[in-house]
Amino acid sequence: MKLIVGLGNYGSQYEATRHNAGWIALDQLIEKYGFTQQKNEHNSIIFFSTVNNEKVLFVKPQTYMNNSGIAIQAIMHYYKIEIKDLVILHDEKDFPVGKNQFKMNGSAAGHNGIKSVIQYLGTQNFNRYRIGIGQPEQGWKIIDWVLSKFKPEELENIILASKSISNFVNDWTKGTTFQNIMNLYN
Structure with a gap:
């Protein structure tokens, strides 16, 4: 079973x-x-799907961004999903709009939603898809910008970029490793 969570x-x-x-x-x-x-x-x-005979859960936590880890931990525990079968889709202010990247592991880098996931899962070793939203414009506070x-x-641009990488689910459910997903799509 694969778990794909949009923050x-x-x-x-x-x-x-x-x-x-x-x-x-x-x-x-x-x-x-x-x-x-x-x-x-x-x-x-939770949206239940099947891709290549593999169950896939598409999830939108309803905890607000900064408490996303609560929901993700509960789902992973209930459905017995391994950390390697998780991908988090999230905004990334350090990338301009249009730059997106798959990533394995890493710190929260100031992202409170990711910080919550790390806190509740007890690890920063999970897969992510980082979606560029750009840096705040002159005079904007980060909270107001995001x-x-x-x-x-x-x-x-965000919609088109998301459609262009959507085949990763097909590849991932066929057994392509996340490292190879990064090589194919980054």
Whole structure:
């Protein structure tokens, strides 16, 4: 079983914000692969899918960004998912919009959602897909920047980039290692 989690905040006021880049990317995967069932459990919306005869859970935690680890830990425990079978999709302010990257392991680098995941999983050794949202413009505080809406052309860029890497799920469920996913898509 594979677990793909998009980090974000729930509520209409957060739709299309930079901090919800993980949810935006996850929506593209859900659109491509579909789902057979949807449940609200473990403080999350879980979309159940099957790709190449492998169960895949697409997850949107409903804990707000800074408490994402609570939901992810609960899902991993309940469904007995190994850390190697987890990918977190999240915003990355150190990358410009349009630059995205798969990554294995690493610190939170100031990202509070990732910090929560590390805290609750007890490790920083998990797979990620980092989605560039750019640095704050002159005069912006980081918190205001990440909670600001994407410009229409930026949002389109995020959607197109997410669609372009969506085949990683197909490759991953066929047994391609995450190291090879990075080699193929980065």
